Amino acid sequence: MSRIRLYIDHPLLAGQAVPLDGAQAHYLSGVMRLRPGDALSVFNGRDGEWAAVLTDAGKRGGSVLPDRQSAPQQDPPDLWLIFAPIKKARTDFIVEKAAEMGAARIQPVTTAHTNSERIRQDRLQAHAVEAAEQCGGTFVPPVADLVSLAQLLGGWDANRRILWADEARAGPAETLSGLPQGPWAILIGPEGGFSATERANLSRLPFVTPVSLGPRILRADTAAVAALALWQSALGDWR
Ligand code: SAH
DSSP, X not given: OOOOEEEOSSOOOTTOOEEEEHHHHIIIIIISOOOTTOEEEEEOSSSOEEEEEEEEEOSSEEEEEEEEEXXXXXXXXXXXXXXXXXXXXXXXXXXXXXXXXXXXXXXXXXXXXXXXXXXXXXXXXXXXXXXXXXXTOSOOOOBOOOEEHHHHHHXXXXXXXXXXXXXXXXXXXXXXXXXXXXXXXXXXXXXXXXXXXXXXXXXXXXXXXXXXXXXXXXXXXXXXXXXXXXXXXXXXXXX
């Protein structure tokens, strides 16, 4: 029996009613058919998962009453995903999968060959929330605003290493097990790949490690999931 899980951006304490906005109340009563008195799980991204009861759900809002913590807070490893937005549905997919795979932060970037110059940050953030609700997570990765890759690298903290999925290395996949622990970011390019200038710049940076994701050229959305799996199994919380 899987309980309905709802993300609420509000402190969670036993016996302290938490307000629902109209959309949340509608989701619980209109879509999921919960009635006052029914049980659900709530989480806020910081305080673990809580067993709660729906106390009120109307047109304009409602409330839930957290009872006790049912699971501890579980944060992902310190891994960011940097990617160049592609078509809308595929960008949504990348954000959803990054949240499921345990990325701690999602950073869209524009690159020389980026297909899309605009994102809807709020919509992408909502996808990350939905993914966390659905996969049993207690953490929601923040989706940052779009910046250019050059700008991002210009202000980069050299303590965070970058695993650069470099299509030019397509071939036998590297093993990552020798790489150091610590903060990392994965970098995935757009459908057009990286430009010669970007490639030259990335190759010069001491904190960047280029990797192959196998012998086939993957679409950017597939590449993101593959790189996250590779990193999580070598250095992350799949070990
Ligand atoms: N148009 C490019 C491919 C881009 S694929 C070309 O034909 O060469 C989109 C992104 O996915 C790439 O920029 C890279 O970050 C990643 N990627 C896809 N396949 C890869 C592979 N086999 N090895 C490493 N990175 C890969």
